[in-house]
Amino acid sequence: MVKRFLALLLLAGLGGIFASLLAGYIPDAELNLTARYYADHAAGDLGAANIVTAIIVTYRGLDTLGEVTVLFLAASIVGLVLTHRQKHDPRPGQPARTRAPVGELLTTGTRFLVPLILLLGVYVFMNGHLTPGGGFQGGAIIASGILLLLLADPLKHFSHGLISAVESLAGLFYILLGLVGLVLAGGFLDNRILPAGELGALISAGAIPLIYSLIGLKVGAEFSSMLASLSETEEL
Amino acid sequence: MTSPLYIIAVALAAAFLLGLLREQWRSLAYPVTLAALAFMSWLSASWLWALASGSASPVDIYTAGTAPPFAINLRMALPEAVLTLLINLTGLFSALYLKSALLARGRRGMAVLLVAIMALSGIVLTRDIFNLFVFLELVVIATGGLVLLSDHAHALSAGFKYLVVSQVISILLLIGIIFAYHATGTLNIDGMAEAVPGLQNAGASQAFELAFFLMFIALVAELKPFPANGWALDIYEAAHPAFSAIFSAGAGTAALYAVDKLLLIGGPAWLDMATGVGIVTFVAGNLLALPQSNDRRLLGYSSVAQIGLILAVLGQRDILGEDTYFIAGGLLLSHAVAKAGLFWLSGLLAGRQLVDWADLRERPMPVFAFVTFAAMLSGLPPFPGFYAKWELVHHLAGSGRLVLLALVLFGALIEAGYLFRWFGYILKREPPGEADFCRVIFDKPHRVLPVMVAVAAGWALAFVWGELASSLLGRSNLLLALPLLFALSFLLLDWLPAWVKNSLAIAGLVAFFAATWTDYDALRMIFAIIFTLGGALTLLASYHVHGRRVGFYPAAMLMFAGMVMLIRADTSFDFFAAWELLTVGSYFLILRGKHSEPHALSYILFSLGGAFLIMAGFAIAAQGAPQFALASLAHVAAPFAPWVFLLLAIGFMTKTAAIGLHIWLPGAHAEAETDVSPMVSGILLKAGLYGLMVLLLAMGKQQLYGIELTHVLLWVAALTALLGNLMAVFQEDAKRLLAYSSIGQMGYALFGLALMNHLGWLMALVFVINHYIYKAMLFLAVGGVAKRTGTREMYRMGGLIRLMPLSFIAVLVGIIAVSGVPPLSGFGGRWVFYNAILASDYRLPMVVLFLAGPIAFLYLFRLIYTIFLGQLKDELRRVKEAPFWIVLPQMIYVALLIAFAVVPGLALHRVDTYLNQFFPEGGLSWAGGEITSNYGYWNPVAIMIIVGVIFCTVFAWLLFVNRRAQPVKQFNIVFSAERPFRPETTHFAWNFFAPYRKALGFLTQPLVTIFWTTVTDLLHTAGDLGRRLYNGNGQTYAFHFLAFVVIVFFLVGL
Amino acid sequence: MQFEWIKIPYALLTLFIVVNYGMLLGAFIQKIGARVGRRRGVPIWQNYADLVKNFGLRTSITHGVMFYLGPVFRLTGGIGLLLFVPTIYGSEMFSNLSFAGDLILALYFVFFGTLGMALGAGESGHPHAAIGISRGLSQVTAAELPLALAVFSVALQYQTLSITDIVSAQQGGVLHWTLFTNPLAVAAAMLSFLGSMMRPPFDVVLAPQEIPIGPPTEYHSSYLALMQTNRAIFPVAKIVVYMNLFFGGAASWPVFFLKVFLIYMVSVFVGVAFPRFRVEQSIRWFLVWAVPLGILSILLA
Amino acid sequence: MIAQLSIATGFLLILIGLYGALIQRNILRMIVAFTVADTGVNIVIVAVGFMAGRTAPILDAAVPVADAAARIIDPLPQALVLTAIVIGLGTTALMLAYAFKLYEKRRTLDIDKFTDLRG
Structure with a gap:
């Protein structure tokens, strides 16, 4: 009871801070300096129709590299934790795990849907510079396909080696592209190592589609690896 | 690039x-x-x-x-x-x-x-602020992963607690960032900093302040401020030590720099908050570390505290100005290197309790590593923390931020307390069973290398900071000081046998004196002679030790280096650095005694406490200047002068063990090794007197609230003399007796100084010389006896006169000299003393001093009687005279004492003349053998001759009439019609002055000890109470963090 | 004041006079004590007889070097004290060896003999000796304090430490004596005097009657003779100091004999009238009664 | 007004999430509570960049480059929120892994049972 009261008291205090933040909030009427720069220059300089993507991949590319790394870290640690467990807890002599069948509908649906999902994922990250969406969204979609596979066959084993190879290669190329930017263009992760092309075209916006594709692959691989690792904990 | x-x-x-x-x-x-x-x-x-x-x-x-x-x-x-x-x-x-x-x-x-x-x-x-957030989250997640590298049973729960609170922190940080972006239209840190002053209206600026508060508090939370730090401490305890090293050194560093960047945005308005949070964390972290027994948790609290201190420094940039990075950098690098080193070191040990570190005992390299790290953390010279603390304190004092100054020093003292206590465990506790340390070194060189690198880095930093201090700030680089280098070179020579090192040390001291003796005025000359030649003389006794005696010479020479640097110092900085060096050196020296762990600890704590007061005093006197010539203490402005005087005087009096600050001395001097006691008693105590002389010469009489401070000193001195002597009377332990006697003697010397007249000072100098000679001699003699008999309890001895005649002679001459009985040199001191007080205005304190005088006879007689006279014990019948090298210096001292008794003018005439420039009146006139004051006269040569002639005549007469006296056996005495046969029951020695105790024993109630014990108990209790905050529950820690945010919010009062 | 060789025979003359006077005085006072107790008492030459007898004893033993030297220290202390103080005011002849030092020398030299004696007795190994010393030292620290205060008060009063100067300042009539000009100091000093004369109520140190206790327990024969000699010299020497400081000194030997006798009698009167204190009682007594007088005298001086 | 309402909603979600994280003793519930709070944060971030009457920052025929500055909303918070989401996701995954390990070790998910390190 005391705990709840204290929690409420503290959150009331925090709420007070939030309330004054809210009270002091006045929506901008005009774009501020930074946003205005993006609005004016993103298309011209980088050739990206989707300004958000331009920001994510180029202007704040370092953040995005960090994000990718966050996922990489999370996947690594989850993998670390779980392989660590398996080494310590091999449970020898346990009979092969069996499960009740998951049902016709799910199995068939999976078989039907997964290619489509994967395709959609690729579409989303390939078109990240033109339309809403991008590497993360695409990667997540791809991972959802994997999830579907796992749901359909919980005992399915994914090749960790393949996943991590995709993940690593995508990451390495990502860094490499960034460094190429440093050498050939204005700076690390500058997308203007390739021609900007025509605004709105698929092959345009310099290296953005390439980078976003790599991100998409990497994110997809990382999510998949996390899902796979987590699914292996099921016997508990 | x-x-x-x-x-x-x-x-x-x-x-x-x-x-x-x-x-x-x-x-x-x-x-x-x-x-x-x-x-x-x-x-x-x-x-x-x-x-x-x-x-x-x-x-x-x-x-x-x-x-x-x-x-x-x-x-x-x-x-x-x-x-x-x-x-x-x-x-x-x-x-x-x-x-x-x-x-x-x-x-x-x-x-x-x-x-x-x-x-x-x-x-x-x-x-970029958002980029910073991303990196921060990477660190958080990586931490969550790296914690699991540990085999610790609770690493998992520690990591989870960490993640829980990190989540809350990142929520606040994000909210803060987005609103700050909204207010300024940029995410760039420098851009924000530029945008802030340009915010149009009060509303926008208010909104930004709120957003900034959230960002700032979130980043500050990454520094693990008290009390919102339970979540991080478990990491320190549970993680792999190598990761804890990263966590403490790397993560702490990065977070500090992040906060520093944020302060750039927030501007001066937020400095107070940084200071407040920082200093509270510093003090609380150290208090909490005090009761810890787990090494890594202690290091965790210590890390928290150190980072808090640096945060406070960053918060003081308004007054630190350009020196901010010098100070913060010095503290930060010291902290990082030392903490990394200590965490790495902890991984080499099996046990997790502090006492388990006794494994390191007898292994010079790791012990040296620990010393280096502990010294870096406590800010001892010559490490960067020392320079940093000096600058910090001076800036704080210059701007009148005295409360902060006091808190900084208080926290630093507690920190030194637990670090040195720990060091005491290492050297003095029994290793916990099988020490597998050796195996670690050979099996895992990759674990030893980082520790060694940290040690090397520590010394390199010491040099670099010294260079920076000398090139940027005009301080001297201590690592270039010749005496210090000489002392440190013994670290490299420690593989040599002891006698070689001893010869080198003696040669060094003598050569130093020979090279510099022309530099000193009469006053300094006396101290220089005692510190160098006197030191060399006591070192003669060290020849009796065989083997390598690892660690002795670096420590001893560090002490001597400090002392010679002290008398050669012209500026407050050099003086203080020398003071710290001699303190540290003597601490290591004292710690070498078999049972000296608690005493060495109390010594270093009192000394450091005193040193901090001295530093504060210098800082206040400097009034913003980074250092000043010692002589200009005389020009300190009026409102500060008495306070400066008070601080410095108390600081110096911790070294002379004035009453109230004396409780470290008896144990420290008594438990020290045979040849160390004379050094720390005969020589080291003089450093405090030297400090007081410098102080009094420069500042003279000061008044505080109408009370004359020298008058207060007189009372303190008189009480010190009285109680020191009185306590000496009741000691059973011979070396403790001598130690208490030193307290009393220092009381006399202090009294002389506080009289502030010509003869008072002369008396103090006579005491300086005399006390050196006879206390060194007595400690050696008693030490030699204790060595041979295997005990220091006097009642276990008795009748040793025939077995150890030379030691007896030394003690006999010694006690005659101490008691001031003519014709030996002690009388000169008394005579000058009486003349001095006749010229003084104060009479009441003298009464106390009079009471103290005769009491000396009691303990002196007891000393010689219970050891050398009376009944010889059966188990001591085969005892031999003390080793040659212990007796030799004693005999030299005997000769010196007699020489000084006959021709005191050799030393004193020059000083007398020298003192004329400060106290033109009341000097002595030296005509032939006669010394005349305004009141009386004294002819030492005549006294010696007359007493000698009478004595010899009577002696000859007795020899003539009683030439056939037969020596009889031990128990041939008339004893209540019985023949005693057991020396134990016949030797009246235990509780020798029982009636005296009945009459005056109430004066020796250990009130001071009780007082200081209570103080330390209170600190421990405070620490223990604080520990209850940390109940181990991750949710509670989240509560702490939110409470911290809300409380700081209301304190900041946005 | 300078040393001249002639001072030596003069000093020896003083010593001779004082030894004889002291022995006679001692016996006389013993006789007085006996008469008060309705006894006959010793003959007046008894001390001479004792001295001769003790020197004449052939066999003697020693417990060691310090034991042997103890009486030497003791007697040296007594003689030294006597000779460092001018005996007769205004007499170059009997100013003795006072050129060597002033009042402070005299006061501190008192301890020379005490210390040596204590050491010698200590080496005998006799526990009673040690007990006696323990008591004696304990008592003397308290007993000497009022004297020290009084002396200091007098030195302040006359602004000198030279005994001769102090005496000369008291010349010109009885009322110029310190006794009248600084009565508090004198009172304190006289109380201290009681304590140092080894007479009741402060004689527990020697405890001569009941048990063989105290430093001289083991001493005999010629050792004892030396100590007896000292016992003749030392009280007189000490009283000389008192006389010079507080009672105007003595300008001639008759005045000297009279004053010394009268001052000695003070302790005798008190001694026969009061029972004995235990050590801690006497310490407290001095601290409570005598020391405050001394302090007052200093504050008022 | 929409912006204020959204922000308020976000704040409310944060507070609700934090309340859950502070009160719930079950570790999984705590994690869920944190995701609620994270969602609140994300809403706030997006809402702060909202500008009434404008469109998404994607240039096409409807929004030509020339008058983009007058037509689109602030794109930056949208970029930031993506990062925030991903980071929240990573943390959540990590905490889930922790939860699993904690459960495996003690067979309980009660946070009060993991208080071995203290003081």
Whole structure:
């Protein structure tokens, strides 16, 4: 009871801070300096129709590299934790795990849907510079396909080696592209190592589609690896 | 120059590359990791070199080919270079250290480590607030992973608690960032800082302040401020020590720099909050560390405290100005290197209790490493923390921020307390069973190397900071001081046999005196002779020790180095540095005694406490100047002068063991080794007197609230003399008796100084010389006896006169001299004393001193009687005379005493003349053998001759009439019609002055001891109460954090 | 004041006179004590007889070097004290060896004999000796304090430490004596005097009647003779100091004999009238009664 | 007004999430509570960049480059929120892994049972 009261008291205090933040909030009427720069220059300089993507991949590319790394870290640690467990807890002599069948509908649906999902994922990250969406969204979609596979066959084993190879290669190329930017263009992760092309075209916006594709692959691989690792904990 | 971006790029590339290597190829993955970290370190180092040498200028690195604030930019300037180098090196050596753990966990662990180091460097480099957030989250997640490298049973729960609170922190940080962006229209740190003053109206500025508060508090929380730090402490305790090293040295550093960047945005308005949070954390962290018994948890609290102190320093940048980075950097680097080193060291030991560190005992290298780290943390010279603390204190005092100053010093004292207590455990506790330390060194060189690197880095930093201090601030680089170098060179020579080192030491002391003796005026000359030649003389006794005597000479020579630097110091800084050096040296020396652990601890604590008061006094006197010539103490402005006087006087009086501050002395002097006691008693105590002389010469009489401070000193001195003597009477332990007697004697000397007249000073100097000679001699004699008999309890001895005649002679001459009975030199002191007080205005304190005088006879008689006279014990019948090398100096002292008794003018005439410039009136006139004052006269030669002639005549007469006296056996006495046969029951020695105790024993109630025990108990209790906050529940820690936020919010009063 | 060789025979003359006077005085006072107790008492030459007898004893033993030297220290202390103080005011002849030092020398030299004696007795190994010393030292620290205060008060009063100067300042009539000009100091000093004369109520140190206790327990024959000699010299020497400081000194030997006798009688009167204190009682007594007088005298001086 | 309402909603979600994280003793519930709070944060971030009457920052025929500055909303918070989401996700995954390990070790998910390190 005391705990709840204290929690409420503290959150009331925090709420007070939030309330004054809210009270002091006045929506901008005009774009501020930074946003205005993006609005004016993103298309011209980088050739990206989707300004958000331009920001994510180029202007704040370092953040995005960090994000990718966050996922990489999370996947690594989850993998670390779980392989660590398996080494310590091999449970020898346990009979092969069996499960009740998951049902016709799910199995068939999976078989039907997964290619489509994967395709959609690729579409989303390939078109990240033109339309809403991008590497993360695409990667997540791809991972959802994997999830579907796992749901359909919980005992399915994914090749960790393949996943991590995709993940690593995508990451390495990502860094490499960034460094190429440093050498050939204005700076690390500058997308203007390739021609900007025509605004709105698929092959345009310099290296953005390439980078976003790599991100998409990497994110997809990382999510998949996390899902796979987590699914292996099921016997508990 | 290679772009600093490669630090990030290479780390990430290597981390991703590891994913390509199959789990089976771990032995390949590990070198890749090390290579990447080595490259990153090299890159930082090359930038540091280029920037420091001026061959490169600071650069801003734009990403995405776009200028900030539209894209993220990084910066590489000197601070960044230093900090990234620190982080990367910590990472590199921790990776080395983690070899087995990393190889066991595989490539993922290595990748996580790489990313963690990269992210820490990123925090330092980035100039974008949101980018900083991303790096911060990377650190958090990586921490969550690296904690699991540990085998500790509770690493898992520790990591989870950490994640829980980190989540809350990141929520606040994000909210803060987005609103700050909204208010300023930029995410660039420098851009925000520029935008803030331009905010149009009060509303916008208010909104920004709120947003800034959230960002700031979130980043401050990353520094683990008290009390919102329970979540981090468990990490320190549970994680692998190598990771704790990163966590303490790397993460702490990065977070501090992040806060520093934020302060740039917030501006001066937020400095107070930083200071407040910092100093509270510093004090509380140290208090909480005090009751800890787990080594890593203690280090955790200590890390928290250190970082708190640096935060407080950052918060003081309004007065520190350009020195901020010198101070904060000194503290930070000291902290980081020492903490990393200590965490690495802790991994070499099996036990987790502090006392388990006794494993290190007898192993010079790790002990030296520990000493280096502890000294760095406590800010002792010559390490950077020392320079930093000096500057900090001076700035604080110059701006009148005295409360903060007091808190800083208080916290630092507690910190020194637990560090030195720990050191005492290492040297003095029994190792916990089988010490597997040796095996570790040979089996795991990769774990020893980082520790050694940290030690080397510590000394390198000491040199660098000394250079910086001398080039930027005009302080002297202590590591270039010849005496100190001489002392330190004994560290390298420690493999030599003791007698070689002893000869070197003696030669060094004598040569130093020979080279410099022309530099001293009469007053300093006396001290110089005692410190160098006197030291050499006591060192003669050290020849009796065989073997290598590891650690003795560095410590002893450090003490002597400090002392000669003390008398040669002209500026307050040099003086204080020398003071600290001699304190530290003597501490190590005292700690060598078999049972001296608690006493050495109380010695160093009182001494450091005193030293801090001295530093505060100097700082207040300086009034903003970084240092000043000692002589200009005389020109301290009026409102400060009495306070300066008070602080300095109390500081010096801790060394002379004035009453109330004396409780360290008896144990320290009594438990020290045979040849150490004369050094610390006969020589070291004089350093305090020297300080007081310097002080009194410069400042003279000061009044505080109408009370004359020298008058107060008189009372303190008189009480010291009385109670010191009285307590000496009731000691059973011979060396304790002598130690208490020193307290009393120092009381006399202090009294003479406080009289502030010509003869008073002369008397003090007579006491200085006399006390050196006879106390060194008595300690040696008693030490020799204790060595032979195996006890220091006087009632266990008795009748040793026939077995140890030379020691007896020394003690006999000694006690005649101490008691002031003519014709020996002690009388000269008394005579000058009476003449001095006749000229003084104060009469009441003298009464107390009169009472003290005769009491000396009691303990002196007891000393000689119970040891040498009376009944010889059966078990001591085969005792031999003390070793030659212990007796030899005693005989030299006997000769000196007699010489000084006959011709005191040799030493005193010059001093008398010298004193004329300060106290023109009341000097002595020296005509032939006669010494005349305004009141009386005295002819030492005549006295010696007359007494000698009478004595010899009577003696001859007795010889003539009683030439056939027969020596009889021991029990041939008339004893109540019985024949006693047991020496134990016949030797009246225990509780010798029982009636006296009945009459006056109430005066020796250990009130002072009770007082100080209560103080330390209170501190411990406070620490224990604080510990209850940390109930181990992650949710509670989240509560703490939110409460911290809300409370600070209301305190800031936005 | 300078040393001249002639001072030596003069000093020896003083010594001779004082030894004889002291022995006679001692016996006389013993006789007085006996008469008060309705006894006959010793003959007046008894001390001479004792001295001769003790020197004449052939066999003697020693417990060691310090034991042997103890009486030497003792007697040296007594003689030294006597000779460092001018005996007769205004007489160059009997100013003795006072050129060597002033009042402070005299006061501190008192301890020379005490210390040596204590050491010698200590080496005998006799526990009673040690007990006696323990008591004696304990008592003397308290007993000497009022004297020290009084002396200091007098030195302040006359602004000198030279005994001769102090005496000369008291010349010109009885009322110029310190006794009248600084009565508090004198009172304190006289109380201290009681304590140092080894007479009741402060004689527990020697405890001569009941048990063989105290430093001289083991001494005999010629050792004892030396100590007896000292016992003749020392009280007189000490009283000389008192006389010079507080009672105007003595300008001639008759005045000297009279004053010394009268001052000695003070302790005798008190001694026969009061029972004995235990050590801690006497310490407290001095601290409570005598020391405050001394302090007052200093404050008022 | 929409912006204020959204922000208020976000704040409310944060507070609700934090309340859950502070009160719930079950570790999984705590994690869920944190995701609620994270969602609140994300809403706030997006809402702060909202500008009434404008459109998404994607240039096409409807929004030509020339008058983009007058037509689109602030794109930056949208970029930031993506990062925030991903980071929240990573943390959540990590905490889930922790939860699993904690459960495996003690067979309980009660946070009060993991208080071995203290003081």
